[in-house]
Amino acid sequence: MQQSLLKEHTAEISFPLKFENVPKNYVILANNLSDIPVLVKSRGMNIIFLKKSNCFFRINAANFHFGENKINLGKDDLIFSSKKKIEIIEIKKKSFKIYLDKIITKSVPIKIVFATSKDEEFFLKNKIVNINQNVKIKGPATILSKVKRVKTTAISRKMLKNDKIIADLISPDSKVQLLKKKITLKVTQLRIISKTISLIPVRYSLKENISIIPQKVSAMVQGPENIVKKLNNRNIIASIKTEKIKKNDFVTVDFNLPAGVKLLEYTPQKIQIIRNKK
Structure with a gap:
């Protein structure tokens, strides 16, 4: 040895x-x-x-x-x-080439990543106010030219505190420096309310030789406060389908409501069809 x-x-x-x-x-x-x-x-x-x-x-x-x-x-x-x-x-x-690149700073938008599809649905309903934030990154120009967005770590409803979420940012490349490593997302949580709307006219085809009793109904609806507050008996549509009129003397009413708003109940629940003599 x-x-x-x-x-x-x-x-x-x-x-x-x-x-x-x-x-x-x-x-x-x-x-x-x-x-x-x-x-x-x-x-x-x-x-x-x-x-x-x-x-x-x-x-x-x-x-x-x-x-x-x-x-x-x-x-x-x-x-x-x-x-x-x-x-x-x-x-x-012995011989080879290396590339010398400039160090630059660039501002790019963030891309929010959601933990689950349910979390994404939650934040679509409860809007992130400052979703269009930009962050500054620093690094070689060649690499930064390919960076279009900076992703967040996956966010969830559990992270929401005082209408805010603090999310970490993920560097798109080991040579890219994030000048800010965290962002604060502000969330507007929608308040769900109920409202009773009276005297909603009931529509039906005028081609049918009928009368109805009563001609107006009341409905209780539920949904986001900013939408429900604006609802009245002029922008809610209540109607009776023609096929129901032809087959029954007492019929139910159909309602056309804005997205996100649901019908809880309406009165009366049956409308009487009076068939006029020809």
């Missing part, structure tokens, strides 16, 4: 790149750039040292420009202890 450590060996070792003096407000995009393989020759103990120590290729980026930059690695760029006698036989990947 000891003889092996003192004996010379040839080995291929990969070393990372370390960029120094990168221009201010710029960033190096090198996602696909792997460590550089190098063929070295030295004693076994020195090779073990190279594999375990913090050795790297040092690249001075002071003169890099926006866009693509070509790099040519040399033996002097590999930084390791000068006390170790190591022969660099070959750098397997």
Whole structure:
């Protein structure tokens, strides 16, 4: 074992790149750039040292420009202890290109994510007042150009406190910085009320040679306060279907109500059909 450590060996070792003096407000995009393989020759103990120590290729980026930059690695760029006698036989990947991108700030809208379909339905009824918020993000221009929205973590009804929800924002990329990590969503919870509306005219086809008793009904409806408050006997439609008139002397009434409003009851529940003599 000891003889092996003192004996010379040839080995291929990969070393990372370390960029120094990168221009201010710029960033190096090198996602696909792997460590550089190098063929070295030295004693076994020195090779073990190279594999375990913090050795790297040092690249001075002071003169890099926006866009693509070509790099040519040399033996002097590999930084390791000068006390170790190591022969660099070959750098397997001497030339390659890296991209220098600008760091910019951009404002994008948020996209609210709901925990379940029931939560989404709840927040459609109980509106999020400030749903059209924008957030500022910072990062490489190339990446930010592809970011259209920033998602929230999934929100649910259980998170609602004092008509507000605090939601975390999710960065669309590891290189994108969120200048604000949380947002506050204001929710207007709809108050559900009931209302009785009297003297609603009952409509029917004038082609039928009939009269009805009574000609007006009262109805109790329930729904969001902002809608129900506006309802009266002029904007609620009560009617009798023609097929009912032809078959029965006492019929029920159908109601046409706004979306979100439901009929609780109406009186009288039956309308008498009086068939006029021809």
